[in-house]
Amino acid sequence: MKIALVTDQLGASNRADDYPADPARRVLSLASALAGQGQQVTVYSRQDPACRQPAGRAGSVHCPGVTIEQVPAGPPESLQHIAALASQLADRWSCDPPDVIHAHFWTSGLAALAGARDLDIPVVQTFHSLGAGARHGRLLAGASDAARTRLEAAIGRSAAALIADTPHERAALARLGIPRASVTIVPSGVDITRFRPQGPAAERGRRPRLLMVSPPDDREGPAAALRALADVPGAELAIVGEPGSEPQDGTLTRLARTLGVRDRLACLGRVSEAGMPPLMRSADVLVHLTPSPRFAMVPVEAMACGTPVIAGEDASLGDAVIHGNTGFLVPSAEPAQLARRIRQLLASPMLLEGYGIAAASRVRSRYSWERVGQEMLAVYEALLASPHEAAA
Secondary structure: OEEEEEEOOOOOOOOOOOOOOOHHHHHHHHHHHHHOOOOEEEEEEEEOOOOOOOOOOOOEEEEOOEEEEEEEOOOOOOOHHHHHHHHHHHHHHHHOOOOEEEEEOHHHHHHHHHHOOOOOOOEEEEOOOOHHHOOOOOOOOOOOHHHHHHHHHHHHHHOOEEEEOOHHHHHHHHHOOOOHHHEEEOOOOEOOOOOOOOOOOOOOOOOOEEEEEOOOOOOHHHHHHHHHHOOOOOOEEEEEOOOOOOHHHHHHHHHHHHHOOHHHEEEEEOOOOOOHHHHHHHOOEEEEOOOOHHHOOHHHHHHHOOOOEEEEOOOOOOOOOOEOOOEEEEOOOOHHHHHHHHHHHHOOHHHHHHHHHHHHHHHHHHOEHHHHHHHHHHHHHHHHHOOOOOOO
């Protein structure tokens, strides 16, 4: 099968080893997984024409079976660049049509649908994040939240099939008027060769370690974690900040002093992707309270390292954290319940070990890229097995 994956600039918003990784980079992992099953994959990535890196039709080989085509279109200062991208995709696909097109992110979905309009090629859409919940540069200056929501609904009705990362996203798509029957849940994957229980662990002291990865604009999550820490005597909280920024610009330090836990708080700043598995292995529990889509894979990658997760009910990734099995789900705004679950795990080394084993097993069986590639390929094959009828 010839598969076209369409995405925004690969790695445009952060460096290659930043953590968490730009979701666009996960498209390459999906491409590699599909190629590993014998498929021929081309990744079409929008490139700013002002970029000095050469772009052209010939493409570059990412790995056996995967070619990357950089398509000059932009800069992405308004929606106008989508028309240019669509035109170039139509030109390429008319000469070398794929069997199926899979667009990632809403702007790529618009371009892919327009580029495939007269070619009778089914288009699959993954949004990764929807409407006002999207940040970190994905919302263009030319589109308000309301306009984007209307466009997403139109894309959803026009695509042959939609992929949702989580049940929460499928429910959000339903609220846009998209039939649930057209949406398949396929989660994002985890590199289980990098994020795994075996391997070195970062140095730590004798205190039980709680780990948190949080964006700098998240005040409520870290504050709740600190208040919970005050009720967990002897434990320490290590917080990893977003790339290029110091976490919470001193706000957490002041709160920690007020709560009397300043000596048990460590603000680690930026940690590279390569440095995260050892840090996750060093932690007894990962606390995850941020609803940011960009940080959605953090708890899953911690689980892959054998670390139990306590997550906020509005911040967990779908069914990744199984309450009472791989960790706990708690109301995000209730530090008392968070503290109670932390104490429950730390009080029993056997329970902590059992949850860690269950967490790693859960990720290997559900979130490996091999499994994700198989599920995605099944969606493509189902489309090609029956006549494609886009929704009106």
